[in-house]
Amino acid sequence: MTPDGDRRRHHCLVTGATGYIGGRLVPELLDAGHRVRCLARSPGKLRDHPWTGSVEVVRGDVTDAASVRAAMEGIDTAYYLVHALGTGSGFEHTDRAAAGTFGEQARAAGVRRIVYLGGLTPAGVPASRLSPHLRSRAEVGEVLLASGVPTAVLRAAVIIGSGSASFEILRYLTERLPVMVTPSWVRTRIQPIAVRDVLRYLVGSADLPEEVNRTFDIGGPDVVTYLEMMRRYAAVAGLPHRLILPVPVLTPRLSGYWIGLVTPVPHAIARPLAESLRHEVVCREHDIARHVPDPPGSPVGFDTALSLALERVRDAQVATHWSSASVPGAPSDPLPTDPDWAGGSLYTDRREQSVDAPPEVLWRVIEGIGGRNGWYSFPLAWAARGRLDRLIGGVGLRRGRRDAERLRVGDSLDFWRVEEIEPGRLLRLRAEMRLPGLAWLEMYAERDGAGRSRYRQRALFHPRGLLGHLYWWSVSPFHALVFGGMARNIARTAAARAGVTRPAGP
Known part of the structure; x- marks a missing residue:
């Protein structure tokens, strides 16, 4: 805050703007009066967003130090919203190296703050027992916290909002399967959070005091099991009661295939998410509210978050979607506009x-x-x-x-x-x-x-x-x-x- 009580206007760098959270964060930052620069591997993917004319878009990759260095020039707050989920067995190494590069270049450029959205980890569970997805998210947070740049690591469990992968899994499982034989992890306790609260905390984190360098657990007011989430989704959506039969034989690997067959979420994304659901993820503190106060009606309750998400889906007003990010390994080059003799047969x-x-x-x-x-x-x-x-x-x-x-x-x-x-x-x-x-x-x-x-x-x-x-x-x-x-x-x-x-x- 400035001495007269007004919010400070920041120059923000957003990575992952082509993804689900990043694409929603950019307009929120603009509405708060901040200047925004987006770092994207494929800037053309941002061309048709309604806010594109109000931001600066630069080409680059978080694994490339030179492009990150150039993107950091003049930046106050840098948002790290990327990960290598689904890119194969080496994604943990890729995530670790990219976070290290990002932190080093932020420190060299004099960036005042890094904000990272990670995953909520279970209490008392050693890193060796975490799923590779959660383990990598936690490690990225540790790398950024040790970068020498004040960092806020916001740790969320399941995010409820139209278009998020978690919401799509919940929606398709519940709507398509009135009778389900489910994995035992449906009885695991989770503290979901509405996407609008995630965005509010992300925007507010730009104004954290300089001495703050820590993790914050962020979640909604409800602690539920995945089984409860499916039943409450059915009630909010006006569906008949769902018969859900948990069985212990569905391993996380099989669960990933099962989710991949029933929902539109590919196995490469569904499997690590399913592996993460076997852990209880409940917030252990709500310290973020000391710096980003909760307005009336927030955090948003689970049923309200569902209603808001369903309303957006029915009205076809989904601003971003989990599938906005490219599928790992999808084709890119050559282009069909190349001459017929280029790149072999066409x-x-x-x-x-x-x-x-x-x-x-x-x-x-x-x-x-x-x-x-x-x-x-x-x-x-x-x-x-x-x-x-x-x-x-x-x-x-x-x-x-x-x-x-x-x-x-x-x-x-x-x-x-x-x-x-x-x-x-x-x-x-x-x-x-x-x-x-x-x-x-x-x-x-x-x-x-x-x-x-x-x-x-x-x-x-x-x-x-x-x-x-x-x-x-x-x-x-x-x-x-x-x-x-x-x-x-x-x-x-x-x-x-x-x-x-x-x-x-x-």
Whole structure:
């Protein structure tokens, strides 16, 4: 605070702005009057956020000292909201090294404070018995606390908010399984917290006194078991009573697969979360309230947090989603805009269709593809491909859409990722399903020489090894049915919306 009682305006660096918490924190910091700089590996993913024009976006990676050093210049408060969860067996080493680099560069740049959102750890449990996920979160906090820069480590358990991985797991398990045989960890006590309280503590931590260098447990007012959480979710959502039968034979590993099959959360994320749920995570103090006082009605209770999350989902107002962050190992390079001879083979399936509808109507159909609207061709084939992807550890089709009508760069769209949008003209999707290669799907809304609309579609596949080539040739006989049907039905749908009963010829 300044001497006159006003809040100090900080220059804040936010890492993880493409993720669930980071994407929600940025507008909260702006609303509090702070200046914000975002460090992102792929700045283009932030391009379509409504707040992008109000922040500075720089390219970089927390594992790269040079880019972190440049991003830290002139920064007062640095938010560390990244982790390597789901990237493989070496994620603990990656997290440790990245946190060390971040702390070193913050100290060298004269940063006044680091704020880190970690995981709540159980009392009295040695690090060797923690899940790798919780152990790594705790270690990152220790590294930052020892960096020489005053650090606030906020430790939260399950975060309840529309779009969070924890909320999605809870929602899908409860809604899809009226009778459940569940792991024994459903009886473990947890202290969940509403996402709005997490954001309030994160913003408020920028004003902590300089001498504060410690961890803070943050949680809501309710201590519940996961079983209670599912039953209370059913009550708040107006669902019939759920029959839940805990059994001891489902190990954390099997639990991860079980969650991955029932929910849209991939196994790479579901497994470490399931492993963490075997530990009781309850706050041991609420000291954060001394520095960030709780306003009336806060912390938000569990049932209220559920109601708020469900309201946001029903109104399609999910600002960020757990799937906003890229799936580890998803394809990135080369780009389909590279020349045909670059990077080896590039298989292409092209379709075109004249459309008796204005380009803007055609574009609305294109932008609305996926999720509940489907893919306009052979639903059984798309569903089968999604199930196969889930069985082999991929994301499947169940991620859906963040928004029912609008897309932005970086959004997940079933088992695709929005890689590029030229509003009114181009939508490019990059595949994140398990494939022996890299794949894209491009859809164009154009105007032909006769003044009519033309829909142009291009599917591209960059094979990896012999298996990739075999994959393409094994599925190519079905392209006329899948991709050809998609082009025809998109044209037909656009024509129908424009009030034309007959689609134009091919």
